[in-house]
Amino acid sequence: MAEYSIGVDLGGTNLRAAAISKDGKILDKVSVDTNGAGGREAVINDIVQSISGLRTKQSSNRLAGVGIGVPGFILLEKGIILGSNNLPYFDDFPLRDEIEKRLGTPVILENDANAAALGEKWMGTGRDVEDLVLLTLGTGVGGGIISNGRMVHGFLGMAGELGHITVVPNGNPCGCGNIGCLEKHASATAVEATARLLSLGDNLTSLDVYNMALEGNDRAKRVFESMGSALGIALAMLVNTFNFPLYLLSGGVLPAWDFFAPAMFSELEKRSYTFRNSKTRVERATLGNQAGLYGAAYLPFQRAN
Ligand SMILES: [Zn+2]
Numbered sequence: 001m002a003e004y005s006i007g008v009d010l011g012g013t014n015l016r017a018a019a020i021s022k023d024g025k026i027l028d029k030v031s032v033d034t035n036g037a038g039g040r041e042a043v044i045n046d047i048v049q050s051i052s053g054l055r056t057k058q059s060s061n062r063l064a065g066v067g068i069g070v071p072g073f074i075l076l077e078k079g080i081i082l083g084s085n086n087l088p089y090f091d092d093f094p095l096r097d098e099i100e101k102r103l104g105t106p107v108i109l110e111n112d113a114n115a116a117a118l119g120e121k122w123m124g125t126g127r128d129v130e131d132l133v134l135l136t137l138g139t140g141v142g143g144g145i146i147s148n149g150r151m152v153h154g155f156l157g158m159a160g161e162l163g164h165i166t167v168v169p170n171g172n173p174c175g176c177g178n179i180g181c182l183e184k185h186a187s188a189t190a191v192e193a194t195a196r197l198l199s200l201g202d203n204l205t206s207l208d209v210y211n212m213a214l215e216g217n218d219r220a221k222r223v224f225e226s227m228g229s230a231l232g233i234a235l236a237m238l239v240n241t242f243n244f245p246l247y248l249l250s251g252g253v254l255p256a257w258d259f260f261a262p263a264m265f266s267e268l269e270k271r272s273y274t275f276r277n278s279k280t281r282v283e284r285a286t287l288g289n290q291a292g293l294y295g296a297a298y299l300p301f302q303r304a305n
Contacts, residue, residue, distance in 0.1 A: 002061045006051050007297030008068040009112060009289075012036065012086030015043070016289075017050040019058050020297035024123045027061075028054055029293070040089040048102045055105075065106040065300025068099070069115030069292045071142070076157025079109045085140075085175060108299040112136075112292050114151050114160055116285075117144025118302070119295030120248055124287040131244040134285060135162055135234070137251035141183035144295075145242075150302070163187070167233045185230035188253050194223045210256050221259055228260035232267025239272045239280055250285035257284060 004027060008017045011034060018029035030050050035042040051066055072084025079096025081087065096109040110118075117134035120126040126134075130149045136142040143162025145152040152159045163183035164176045171180025172193065184190055188206035195209045196202055198219045204212075212220035235247055253260075268275050268282070287294060 003064050004058055004061045005064040005297045005300040006054050006066045007115075007293045007295070007299075008047060008051065008066065009115070009292040009296060010034065010043075010047065010068060010070045010087070011112070012071065015046055015050060016293060017047075017054060018293045018297060019054040020294065021061075022064070022301060024294070026290075026293075028057055030054065034087075036087075036089070040093065043087070043089070044095075044098060044102075047099060051099075051103060051105075055103075063105060064304060065108065066099070066103065067108045067110060067115065067296035067299030068096070069110050069112035069296040070095070071112045071140075073161070074109055074111050074157050076109070076153055079107070081109075082158075106300065108303065110151075110296065110299055111142070111144070111157070111160070113142025114144040114153075115295035115299070116142070116250065116287075116291035117146050117160070117248075117295065118151055118298050119287055119291035119293065120250075120285050121146045121149065121295075122298045123294045124291055125248055125283060125285050126246060129244075129246045131242065132246040132248060133160075133162070133238050133242065133244060134248045134250060134291075135231070137187055137231075137249060137253040139187060139189055139252075141181075141187050141251075147242075147244075162234065162238070165234060165237065167230045182230060182234045186227045186234070186253075188251075190230075191223055191227060191253065191256075194226055195220070198223060206253060206256075210259070213256070213259050224256050224259035225263040227253070227256075228263030229267050231260065232264040233271060235264065235282060236268050236271035236275065239268070239275045243274055243278070243280075245279075245281060247280070247282045248285040249282070250288065250291060254284055 141163030168180035172184035174181040191206040
């Protein structure tokens with residue numbers, strides 16, 4: 001019997017799940033809206049139904065387990081989301097155990113950006129390295145660290161919260177309690193906030209700002225330069241800390257690469273001796289929003305190794 005696992009990417013907007021074979025082939029997938037308005041019970045039902053549906057259709061194959069990536073701070077051993085802006089109804093709830101109980105299958109809970117980093121290591125740009133860092137630039141900024149081919153968890157499972165490292169000492173306040181967090185200066189939300197500060201418009205989306213930059217608007221370009229500088233500061237710290245060969249960026253803001261990358265690389269050059277004197281790669285991740293699914297599905301395989 002061929003072995004496969006099921007990866008789930010539970011976001012504030014979408015719930016996606018895929019059955020993936022041990023050699024990394026997507027066998028089947030489903031996607032539904034996250035029924036946040038329905039509350040905890042509705043979302044758990046949708047998760048369980050998505051997984052059961054995939055499992056039934058793979059009847060001739062053997063299920064290795066289920067991995068679930070969730071946004072937020074998690075307690076790995078307990079399988080609990082300690083706090084999540086996107087899924088507040090799961091705070092302090094034993095999500096892993098509840099889903100295990102209903103499915104009768106082992107479940108591993110993981111932070112979504114950690115899962116995405118693992119996905120890039122397994123099937124994406126990180127395939128040829130053993131050590132990498134992934135930064136996901138979306139509504140917030142997530143981070144995942146892979147060292148010696150394995151995820152770095154810290155003692156509770158909260159390692160890699162790179163969106164909350166300080167890049168501007170007196171910068172914008174963040175929901176985590178800090179000020180000047182990377183995600184307050186280098187996310188889609190940060191792009192929108194900076195655009196407001198530069199009087200580009202009050203209700204612009206990051207895509208609007210990107211389109212203005214494409215049309216040659218200098219202030220819109222400056223928004224992305226500011227984002228690039230913040231990213232460069234963060235990356236310099238990471239390069240200096242880890243001396244890994246590869247740092248990957250992914251997420252909704254990635255199409256603006258040409259606008260933010262020059263400022264990012266110039267800051268990185270300035271702030272990291274290691275970067276200047278090594279062939280450190282800083283690149284775009286290739287799996288896009290599939291990375292989280294691949295990574296979540298890889299979790300049961302990795303545990304078995
Ligand atoms: Zn923060």
